[in-house]
Amino acid sequence: MGIELTLPLPVSINKLYINQFGYNPKSRSRIPTGKRIMSKEGVKVKEAIQTAAKTQLSKQDWDYEWTKENYIYQDCYIYMNRLGRDDNNLFKLLNDSLEKIVYDNDSRVLTRTQRILIDKDEPRIILNISQSPHRGIFESEDHLKNFEQKCRGCKRFGRNCSILKKAKEGRIQEEINDEFECSKYNPINK
Incomplete structure (x- = not known):
């Protein structure tokens, strides 16, 4: 059993989080709070990934309950917007976005990059998700x-x-x- 999803290209982990700033009324300046928050771009892309996944998943047969105790393969075909991007930096946002939609917990996802191509006009990631045959050891x-x-x-x-x-x-x-x-x-x- 497997599904295929075509999703927006995730934001790189390098651009996913930004430093949060607060306001100091005494000095009338912004000061760092020490917290890291998701960037506006990260929030926007996460929502787009989730919307696309829900829409496409509703048209496919997938056993979400099975993912609660078993591993799944997530084969990725990545169409980058430019040369030189690191595919490993995409998986944090991608897997977090699909958690509780496609699978229960991304700790059970075995991500495998199958191919990287460049498509500056339509960057995207195509996922083929299937059940892993392994059961424990x-x-x-x-x-x-x-x-x-x-x-x-x-x-x-x-x-x-x-x-x-x-x-x-x-x-x-x-x-x-x-x-x-x-x-x-x-x-x-x-």
Whole structure:
């Protein structure tokens, strides 16, 4: 399952935040507050990205709930407005803008730049978003199910095994070796 979105080119992280200033009535001057706020351009582009994403997403089949516990691939085809821009500086605004619209949390987005081209007349970013097959430390849903099936014969399984829980979360543990065998396996019928 996947979707495709064509979105406005995000503002670079270098131009996304500005220093906030306050007013000092004594000296009648502006003084820095020490806070960083999103620039007007950043706010405008974020709103444009969100509007375009909502419109396009409404016409496609996408399982938002699935993104709450699983990773997704976000393949990017970037059409920069000029040569020399750094694609890595675009992803902060892009991923933050799509959070709670396309996916629950951008910490589960595996961003991959597939191509960068220059189009000064129509800068944009095209995203192909799809479900990652990985489940925790496992290569696929089937791999997880096979491991979990073995776990059912272990005494720890009935007590909500913390090793299995951590493996589903993607945590590497010394109890599970490279062949996906658990050193704490304790058969029920022993």
